Amino acid sequence: MDELYFFLEVLIGGLLSGTLYSLVALGFVLIYKASGIFNFAQGTMVLFAALTFVGVLELGAPALLAAVVTLAVMVVLAFAVERFIFRHMVNQPQVILFMATIGLAYFLEGLGQTIWGTEVHVLDLGIPDRGLWLGPILVSQFDLVAAAVVALLVAGLGVFFRTTTMGRALRGVADDHQAALSIGIPLHHVWVAVWSVAGFVALVAGLVWGSKLGVQFSISLVALKAIPVMIIGGFTSIPGAIVGGLIVGASEKLAEVYLGPFVGGGLENWFPYMLAMLVLMVRPEGIFGEKIIERV
Amino acid sequence: MFYRETGQYKTTYAADRAIFPIRQDRIGIAILLVVAFVVIPLFANEYWLRSVLTxxxxxxxAAIGLNIxxxxxxxxxxxxxxFMAxxxxxxxxxxxxxxxxxxxxxxxxxxxxxAGVGILFGLPSLRIKGFYLAVATLAAQFFIEWLFTHVGWFTNYSTSGVITAPPMTLLGYSFESAESRYLLTLCIVAGMAIMAKNMVxxxxxxxxxxxxxxxxxAEAIGINLMATKLTAFAVSSFYxxxxxxxxxxxxxxTVEPQAFDVLRSFEILFMVIIGGLGSILGSFLGAAFIVLLPIFIANASGLFGSALSAETIAHLEFVIFGGLIILFLVVEPLGLARLWQIVKEKLRLWPFPY
Known part of the structure; x- marks a missing residue:
C-alpha cells in the first residue's frame, strides 16, 4: 500500500510540475498558431520578464506597479519584434524565422543581464512552500497554487479568444492568414497583439518559476523542456500544451524515480525528448494538433 | 574588369566541369592556399595559430557537415x-x-x-520534417550528452569526467607545436572540404x-528518399x-562532454546561417566570423578602457551577437557567401557598370 501511495505522490508531483511546463509551452503555441513562427525566444522572454519584474521591485516599487511596468515592457518588445524583425521577413522559410528567434533569444538574454545583472534574485510572492498532506499523500502546496494559476490563465485566455474582437481576429489569423487579410483583419496589429499576449504568459510563467527557483539564467532553459511538450500535445493546440505538459511532467518524474537508479540518474534532461520522438513516430502532428496536409 | 571571364573558352568537358571554371578564381584560390599553408605558419604567432586559426x-x-x-x-x-562528441x-x-x-x-x-549514430537519429527524418525533426536531433543532443557524462566506460572511469587526449604521433613525429597542429588541421580540413565540394x-x-x-x-522523379536522406545524415555526421x-x-x-553542449550546436548553426546555407565557402566564412566576432568585441571594448566591467562586456557580446544574427537574416538571409557573390558580380563590370 505504501508503494501505491509513493507512486501516487510521484505522479501528482509530476503532474503539478508539468503544469509549469504547460505555461511556457502555452506561449510557444500562441505565437505558432498566429504567425507560424516557432519562437525559440519564449524561454528567454520568461527570464526577461522575471528579471524586469524583480528589477523594478528592487527599485522599491509595489508588486502591482512592477507587474504593470513589466507588462508594458513586454508590449514594447512585441512592437519592436514585429516592426524590426518579422515585418521584414514575410515569405521567408520557417527555418529562417526560427533562427531569427534564436538570435532574439541571445539578444534578450544579453540585454536582460546587462541591465539587471547576473546574480540570483530571490522572488517571494507570498506563496506558501510547504508540504500538504492529502490523506497519506504529500503534495507541495506551492505546486498546487501554481497549477491553480495555470488553470486561471488558461480559462482567461479561453474567454479572451472566444469573446473579444481581438481574440476572434487572432483565431481568424491562426486559421488562415490570407482569408483573415481579405476580410480586413490587420495582420501586423494581430501579430503585435499575439506577441504581447505571449509576453504576458511569459511574465506569469516567469513569476511562478522565479519564486520557485529564484530569478536566474537557468529559467530560460525551461524553454528546452517546453519543446517536447509542444510536440506531444501538438504545435497548434492550447489544450494540447496543457495535456502535453502534464504528460511530460508526470513521465519524467516517474522515469527519474523508477528508472533512474538503474542507469545513474539525470534522466530528466532527455526523457521528454525520447517520449516526444516516440509520439512523432506514431502521430507526427501530436495528440491534439491539426493533421499535416501536404500539397505538391 | 578585374573579374571578367570574357575570352576564357571552355573547350573540353573537363574544363566545363571544373570546380573553378574562371581563371581569376583559380588564381585566387592558389594564393589563398599558399597563404594558408606557407605564409601563415611562417609568420603567425602562437596565439593566433593555437587559439584563433585552429x-x-x-x-x-563542423559547419560543412551541418551545411550538407x-x-x-x-x-x-x-x-x-x-555528433562531434x-x-x-x-x-x-x-x-x-x-x-x-x-x-x-x-x-x-x-x-x-x-556517421552510424547520425543514421540512427536520422531515421525519424523519413517520417517527419522541419521543426519536428529538429526535436528529434535535440533528443540526440541531450541523450548523447547524458550518456557520456553518466556512463563511466566512455570516459575510461575518469573521476572528473574530463580526460586528456592522448598525444598524436605519426611515423615518430609528434604533433606538439602550434604550427604542426595548425598544418595537420589544415590538411584534413582542406582535403575534406574539396571532397564535400565535389560531393555536392x-x-x-x-x-x-x-x-x-x-x-x-524528388520522389516522383525517382529519387530514393530514404537512401538520400540517410546518406546526408551519414556524410554530415562523418564530417x-x-x-x-x-x-x-x-x-x-581534452575530451569532455561539456564541450559539446546544445549551445555549441547553436553556434555551429549560426555559422551555417551567417556563412550561407548551401555553400561550402560560406561554411568557412561563417566559422571565421563567429570565432573572430567575440575577439573583435573584446578588443573594441578595450578602447573604452575600464568603463565597462568584464561581465558587462560578456553580456553585451550576447546582445551584439543576437542583434547581428537578426540583422543578417533580415538583410541577407543567404549569408556571407551571397554577399561575396554580389561582390563578384559588381567586380565583373566595375568600373563601367551599365
Missing part, C-alpha cells in the same frame, strides 16, 4: 555538437583500448562512429538538393565526427 578550421569542418545536412538536404539539425569519444576510446592504432585511423573511425556537385549532391527543394517532387575528434585532440587537448 578553432576556425575545426568549426569550418541543413543547407543542401534541408533537414534542420540541432544536434551537431552531439561521438567523434571525439570514439577516437579517444579507440586510442585507449587499442594504443597501436595511428591517430589518423582513429580520426576516420571517429567519423564512421558519428555530383549526382548525390543534386539528389540532396532535390530533396531539399521538395521531397515529394562532424572528424571535427569533434580534431576539436578534442588538436584544439583543446
Amino acid at each position: 578553432p576556425v578550421l575545426v568549426f569550418s569542418l 545536412l541543413t543547407g543542401y538536404t534541408g533537414q534542420l539539425s540541432l544536434g551537431t555538437a552531439a 561521438v567523434g571525439a569519444f570514439a577516437a579517444y576510446n579507440l586510442e585507449v583500448r587499442v594504443p597501436e592504432v595511428p591517430f589518423l585511423v582513429s580520426f576516420v573511425v571517429a567519423g564512421l562512429a558519428a 556537385r555530383s549526382e548525390l549532391g543534386r539528389a540532396w538538393m532535390a530533396v531539399r527543394d521538395m521531397d515529394v517532387a 562532424c565526427g572528424v571535427a569533434g575528434a580534431l576539436w578534442a585532440y588538436v584544439y583543446l587537448g
Whole structure:
C-alpha cells in the first residue's frame, strides 16, 4: 500500500510540475498558431520578464506597479519584434524565422543581464512552500497554487479568444492568414497583439518559476523542456500544451524515480525528448494538433 | 574588369566541369592556399595559430557537415555538437583500448562512429520534417550528452569526467607545436572540404538538393528518399565526427562532454546561417566570423578602457551577437557567401557598370 501511495505522490508531483511546463509551452503555441513562427525566444522572454519584474521591485516599487511596468515592457518588445524583425521577413522559410528567434533569444538574454545583472534574485510572492498532506499523500502546496494559476490563465485566455474582437481576429489569423487579410483583419496589429499576449504568459510563467527557483539564467532553459511538450500535445493546440505538459511532467518524474537508479540518474534532461520522438513516430502532428496536409 | 571571364573558352568537358571554371578564381584560390599553408605558419604567432586559426578550421569542418545536412538536404539539425562528441569519444576510446592504432585511423573511425549514430537519429527524418525533426536531433543532443557524462566506460572511469587526449604521433613525429597542429588541421580540413565540394556537385549532391527543394517532387522523379536522406545524415555526421575528434585532440587537448553542449550546436548553426546555407565557402566564412566576432568585441571594448566591467562586456557580446544574427537574416538571409557573390558580380563590370 505504501508503494501505491509513493507512486501516487510521484505522479501528482509530476503532474503539478508539468503544469509549469504547460505555461511556457502555452506561449510557444500562441505565437505558432498566429504567425507560424516557432519562437525559440519564449524561454528567454520568461527570464526577461522575471528579471524586469524583480528589477523594478528592487527599485522599491509595489508588486502591482512592477507587474504593470513589466507588462508594458513586454508590449514594447512585441512592437519592436514585429516592426524590426518579422515585418521584414514575410515569405521567408520557417527555418529562417526560427533562427531569427534564436538570435532574439541571445539578444534578450544579453540585454536582460546587462541591465539587471547576473546574480540570483530571490522572488517571494507570498506563496506558501510547504508540504500538504492529502490523506497519506504529500503534495507541495506551492505546486498546487501554481497549477491553480495555470488553470486561471488558461480559462482567461479561453474567454479572451472566444469573446473579444481581438481574440476572434487572432483565431481568424491562426486559421488562415490570407482569408483573415481579405476580410480586413490587420495582420501586423494581430501579430503585435499575439506577441504581447505571449509576453504576458511569459511574465506569469516567469513569476511562478522565479519564486520557485529564484530569478536566474537557468529559467530560460525551461524553454528546452517546453519543446517536447509542444510536440506531444501538438504545435497548434492550447489544450494540447496543457495535456502535453502534464504528460511530460508526470513521465519524467516517474522515469527519474523508477528508472533512474538503474542507469545513474539525470534522466530528466532527455526523457521528454525520447517520449516526444516516440509520439512523432506514431502521430507526427501530436495528440491534439491539426493533421499535416501536404500539397505538391 | 578585374573579374571578367570574357575570352576564357571552355573547350573540353573537363574544363566545363571544373570546380573553378574562371581563371581569376583559380588564381585566387592558389594564393589563398599558399597563404594558408606557407605564409601563415611562417609568420603567425602562437596565439593566433593555437587559439584563433585552429578553432576556425575545426568549426569550418563542423559547419560543412551541418551545411550538407541543413543547407543542401534541408533537414534542420540541432544536434551537431552531439555528433562531434561521438567523434571525439570514439577516437579517444579507440586510442585507449587499442594504443597501436595511428591517430589518423582513429580520426576516420571517429567519423564512421558519428556517421552510424547520425543514421540512427536520422531515421525519424523519413517520417517527419522541419521543426519536428529538429526535436528529434535535440533528443540526440541531450541523450548523447547524458550518456557520456553518466556512463563511466566512455570516459575510461575518469573521476572528473574530463580526460586528456592522448598525444598524436605519426611515423615518430609528434604533433606538439602550434604550427604542426595548425598544418595537420589544415590538411584534413582542406582535403575534406574539396571532397564535400565535389560531393555536392555530383549526382548525390543534386539528389540532396532535390530533396531539399521538395521531397515529394524528388520522389516522383525517382529519387530514393530514404537512401538520400540517410546518406546526408551519414556524410554530415562523418564530417562532424572528424571535427569533434580534431576539436578534442588538436584544439583543446581534452575530451569532455561539456564541450559539446546544445549551445555549441547553436553556434555551429549560426555559422551555417551567417556563412550561407548551401555553400561550402560560406561554411568557412561563417566559422571565421563567429570565432573572430567575440575577439573583435573584446578588443573594441578595450578602447573604452575600464568603463565597462568584464561581465558587462560578456553580456553585451550576447546582445551584439543576437542583434547581428537578426540583422543578417533580415538583410541577407543567404549569408556571407551571397554577399561575396554580389561582390563578384559588381567586380565583373566595375568600373563601367551599365
